[in-house]
Each structure stands twice: as C-alpha cells, then as structure tokens.
Amino acid sequence: MKLEKLNLSGFRNHGSTVFTCSPTVNLFVGRNGQGKTNILEAIAYLSIGKSFYSAPDNNLVRRGDEGFVIYGSFLSDSGVRYSVGIRFTENNKIKEVRINNKEQERISTLIGKFPVVILYPxxxxxxxxxxxxxxxxxxxxxxxxxxxxxxxxxxxxxxxxxxxxxxxxxxxxxxxxxxxxxxxxxxxxxxxxxxxxxxxxxxxxxxxxxxxxxxxxxxxxxxxxxxxxxxxxxxxxxxxxxxxxxxxxxxxxxxxxxxxxxxxxxxxxxxxxxxxxxxxxxxxxxxxxxxxxxxxxxxxxxxxxxxxxxxEQPLILLDDLFGELDRERSRKVLELTTGMGQTFVTSADESIGDTHYTSLNGHIQFVVSEGSIAHV
Ligand SMILES: Nc1ncnc2c1ncn2[C@@H]1O[C@H](COP(=O)(O)OP(=O)(O)OP(=O)(O)O)[C@@H](O)[C@H]1O
Ligand SMILES: [Mg+2]
Structure with a gap:
C-alpha cells in the first residue's frame, strides 16, 4: 500500500496541510513542536480510525476549530486506488468515515485495509x-x-x-x-x-x-x-x-x-x-x-x-528514529525498512537527509514549520 496524497484540515496544529508523498521515503524535518509527529498521527488515523497515542478525538481538533478532516488517497500493491476521508465534529462528537466516497457504518471497516506499522518513542x-x-x-x-x-x-x-x-x-x-x-x-x-x-x-x-x-x-x-x-x-x-x-x-x-x-x-x-x-x-x-x-x-x-x-505492504511510520537510536543502529533500520515499502520518518535534525539518504532515490524531504509544510 502507498499513500499518494494527504490532506489535513484542523488536525492538531495543522490548519490546512496538503502534500503529495514519495512512494519510497518521506522525511519530515523541522524544529521541536512544529507538527511532524502530528502528520504521522494523521496517517495512522486513516489506518486504525483513532490516534495511536490513544488521545481522545477532541484533543486532535485544532484549538479554535470546530472539527478536523483527514483525507488520504491510497494506491494498493495491485494498483487499486482508494480515497479515505475522516471527518470529526467536536460539538456532536460525530465521526464520519468514507471510503471511495461511500459512508462506512462502522469505523472497524477501515482497520487492516490500509495496514500500518508505527514505531514511536x-x-x-x-x-x-x-x-x-x-x-x-x-x-x-x-x-x-x-x-x-x-x-x-x-x-x-x-x-x-x-x-x-x-x-x-x-x-x-x-x-x-x-x-x-x-x-x-x-x-x-x-x-x-x-x-x-x-x-x-x-x-x-x-x-x-x-x-x-x-x-x-x-x-x-x-x-x-x-x-x-x-x-x-x-x-x-x-x-x-x-x-x-x-x-x-x-x-x-x-x-x-x-x-x-x-x-x-x-x-x-x-x-x-x-x-x-x-x-x-x-x-x-x-x-x-x-x-x-x-x-x-x-x-x-x-x-x-x-x-x-x-x-499488502504496510506503510511504515518511524517517529523520531534518529533521536531514539544511535547512528549505526538507525542506519541499519533505515536500510531494512526502506527496502520494505513506503516509509514516513520524522527528525528534528535537518541534516538527516544528507547524512542518511544520499544513496537513496526518490526520497522527499519536507520541512515542517508551525503546523504547515514550509518547503520541500
Ligand atoms: N489540538 C491542538 N491544537 C493546536 N495545536 C496543537 C494541538 N495538539 C497539539 N498541538 C501542537 O502541536 C505541536 C506539537 O506537534 P508535534 O508533536 O507534531 O511536534 P514535532 O514537530 O513532532 O516536535 P518534536 O520534534 O518535539 O517531536 C505543539 O506545538 C502543540 O502545542
Ligand atoms: Mg515529534
């Protein structure tokens, strides 16, 4: 499975964030507290229908907004395209899940369709x-x-x-x-x-x-x-x-x-x-x-x-990998995971792309700043 495009509105500190993903490695860099982990949380939300941090939905709504929308476009390994939209409204606590524009009666229909593996601190x-x-x-x-x-x-x-x-x-x-x-x-x-x-x-x-x-x-x-x-x-x-x-x-x-x-x-x-x-x-x-x-x-x-x-190859989300592991071990992990499927990696160290990814083709580095993608 590959995530082709992600669109966030009112999610955590992201007012309106839209980007097209690399099918290989997507690297989110930026200073602390800018909204990198929030992006991974949103991607995982499309897969498991909730926050991987077990945060209540209310906490995910951007302060001052009425709700959030996460929209993702997926491409399966066999070439089938799926659009997934999740809308949560804070005052009536209604969570609406749509797959290919068809409303799902239960959130559980989502689980496992877009498999994900998450490694976070x-x-x-x-x-x-x-x-x-x-x-x-x-x-x-x-x-x-x-x-x-x-x-x-x-x-x-x-x-x-x-x-x-x-x-x-x-x-x-x-x-x-x-x-x-x-x-x-x-x-x-x-x-x-x-x-x-x-x-x-x-x-x-x-x-x-x-x-x-x-x-x-x-x-x-x-x-x-x-x-x-x-x-x-x-x-x-x-x-x-x-x-x-x-x-x-x-x-x-x-x-x-x-x-x-x-x-x-x-x-x-x-x-x-x-x-x-x-x-x-x-x-x-x-x-x-x-x-x-x-x-x-x-x-x-x-x-x-x-x-x-x-x-179906799961998406691999690696939050703050380099902060957690020493250089040698994180290099090995990257070597193993990048051969396995589409990965999404966050790091507060902006030089990571140059030191770890120079040998890789097709990776995209996104700079995250104050809840938006500043530049690519
Ligand atoms: N519901 C919300 N509304 C507005 N802002 C929020 C909300 N929830 C979290 N935030 C903000 O999101 C920011 C944290 O984002 P995130 O955890 O993605 O940071 P990060 O870039 O991963 O940082 P680090 O490098 O420290 O891990 C904080 O500034 C926090 O105040
Ligand atoms: Mg983080």
Whole structure:
C-alpha cells in the first residue's frame, strides 16, 4: 500500500496541510513542536480510525476549530486506488468515515485495509512495561491482520464489561451472580479461546521473523524469543474439543475468586507475552540498547507479518528514529525498512537527509514549520 496524497484540515496544529508523498521515503524535518509527529498521527488515523497515542478525538481538533478532516488517497500493491476521508465534529462528537466516497457504518471497516506499522518513542513500554502494553501491541497487529480477530476482541470486551458489572454488583453473593452470568458463559469462553489461539499462532509466527531481523541489527550471536503465557496453556497434542474442555474447567475453577474479587480473573485480558534474549527476560535483564534493538526488530517483523496476512505492504511510520537510536543502529533500520515499502520518518535534525539518504532515490524531504509544510 502507498499513500499518494494527504490532506489535513484542523488536525492538531495543522490548519490546512496538503502534500503529495514519495512512494519510497518521506522525511519530515523541522524544529521541536512544529507538527511532524502530528502528520504521522494523521496517517495512522486513516489506518486504525483513532490516534495511536490513544488521545481522545477532541484533543486532535485544532484549538479554535470546530472539527478536523483527514483525507488520504491510497494506491494498493495491485494498483487499486482508494480515497479515505475522516471527518470529526467536536460539538456532536460525530465521526464520519468514507471510503471511495461511500459512508462506512462502522469505523472497524477501515482497520487492516490500509495496514500500518508505527514505531514511536513511547513504545519502549512494549519491552520494559507491564503485560498490558504487550497485549495492546498484539491486539493492534492482529486486528489489522485478521478482521475476525477485531470482531471477536470487541465482542469479548463487551461481554467482559458486562460480566464485571454483574460481579461487582453481586460481590459475596455467589449464587445470585452465577445465575446472572450463566447466559454469557458460552460466548465468553468461545471468544476467549479464539483470541488465545490467534495470539498463540501470532507469537510463534512472528518469532521466526524476529530472530532473523534481530540478527541483522545486532552483530553478537544473541537469540531473541517470545513466550505466550495463557490462562489455559495451549497444548498442541490435544484436540480442539479437549482444549475447549480444559478451558471450561479452568474457567469454572476461578468462580470463587471472581466472587471474592468482584472481577473476571480468567481470560486473555489477563494473559502475558514474555520476551527473552538468550533465555533471559528482556524486561528484567536486557540493557537499553538490547531493548531498542529488540523493539525495532519486532516492528520490522510486524511489517512482514502484516504483508504475509494481508498481501499488502504496510506503510511504515518511524517517529523520531534518529533521536531514539544511535547512528549505526538507525542506519541499519533505515536500510531494512526502506527496502520494505513506503516509509514516513520524522527528525528534528535537518541534516538527516544528507547524512542518511544520499544513496537513496526518490526520497522527499519536507520541512515542517508551525503546523504547515514550509518547503520541500
Ligand atoms: N489540538 C491542538 N491544537 C493546536 N495545536 C496543537 C494541538 N495538539 C497539539 N498541538 C501542537 O502541536 C505541536 C506539537 O506537534 P508535534 O508533536 O507534531 O511536534 P514535532 O514537530 O513532532 O516536535 P518534536 O520534534 O518535539 O517531536 C505543539 O506545538 C502543540 O502545542
Ligand atoms: Mg515529534
């Protein structure tokens, strides 16, 4: 997938910004606080229907404006053109999504059609933060890769909220809660099992990519690996039916605890992905440099995984890459990513184009200043 043209109005500090993209590398340079990251946020918004920083839509509206519009023109790898428009109006909170001028009933129809991989500074929480950060990472990749995953995850979260409300309200009154929860049990478990299976295969497939990519970034013979730690460990030696039976047993065994704590304690919302380098847990033992290399290798793997599943090269957004990584590592990352598809890179260092991109053909350097593209 390639983004051909982007048009922003009233988005963050961009009053009206329009530009035509390079199909290879797009470099946004400019001083701090000028609106470079905001451009990446807008591009990602076209792909995932929300801010990748999880900022509420209201915050994205340019102060003093009534709403924002993001418009992008995409060209798929097979040569099909799509126009995507998103309009958000602040006072009635209405978000309108149009693909080829056709209004979409649900924002979810957008997710995965225009796949995107984002690497931004805060993401070191994937390697050193709590389990929730790694679940969020997995959920975003899997939602883009498999439309069915996003649907099931949405349903699972809805049932989970309902279960938790019932559990909070009937704390200590087990039999009352059991009666109210029962109608949800089967669907809750089916969703839980489906999500868990998707995540298991994701982890095993992405691990192969990860080991290959990590080896290209780090010279030492270190080996990264991943482990999915689930409420009901998946056993390849048993049938799907037996797997389901095992999950049901484990689920019902938590009932006393559910009543005690007033919340759902079984399920993929509690699962964990553990990252390792040479069998040592990354979060606890890896150096900052190792963590960065791990993260970058994981992101490149994400792009390969999305390409494999969607048969579409994702856009690659690299926010402040050079600020985050040392020269040698950022050079390697650029080498790897520019061979993979269309990239959008930001940097506060205006000389970056000369030092890193001289050997590349077709890159465009945009200078961003006070919420507009000053010159190319
Ligand atoms: N809703 C909004 N309305 C107006 N301005 C906003 C809004 N949200 C953010 N901004 C402004 O956008 C600017 C930050 O933009 P951005 O994060 O894209 O900067 P940047 O060029 O990436 O800077 P850095 O190099 O420091 O990362 C700030 O000046 C901020 O005040
Ligand atoms: Mg920035």
């Amino acid at each position: 805060d993401q070191h929480t994937i390697t050193n933060g709590g389990p929730g950060e790694r679940r969020r990472f997995m959920d975003l990749v899997l939602s883009q890769a498999h439309p069915g995953y996003f649907e099931t995850l949405t349903e699972y979260r809805r049932i989970l909220r309902q279960r938790n409300t019932i559990l909070t309200e009937s704390r200590g009154r087990g039999s009352r809660a059991r009666g109210l929860l029962e109608p949800w049990d089967e669907r809750f478990l089916d969703c839980a099992i489906e999500i868990t299976l998707y995540r298991y295969s994701f982890i095993s497939e992405i691990e192969t990519y990860l080991q290959d990519n990590y080896g290209k970034i780090v010279d030492d013979p270190e080996k990264p690996s991943l482990k999915y730690d689930a409420a009901t460990p998946f056993d390849v030696n048993i049938s799907e039916e037996q797997q389901k039976e095992k999950a049901y047993k484990a689920f019902y065994a938590t009932f006393d605890n559910e009543i005690r704590y007033g919340t759902t304690v079984f399920g993929p919302h509690r699962d964990e992905v553990i990252l390792f380098i040479n069998d040592l847990e990354v979060r606890k033992f890896a150096s900052q440099g190792q963590q960065k290399s791990f993260l970058v290798a994981l992101k490149i793997s994400e792009s390969q995984y999305l390409l494999e599943k969607r048969k």
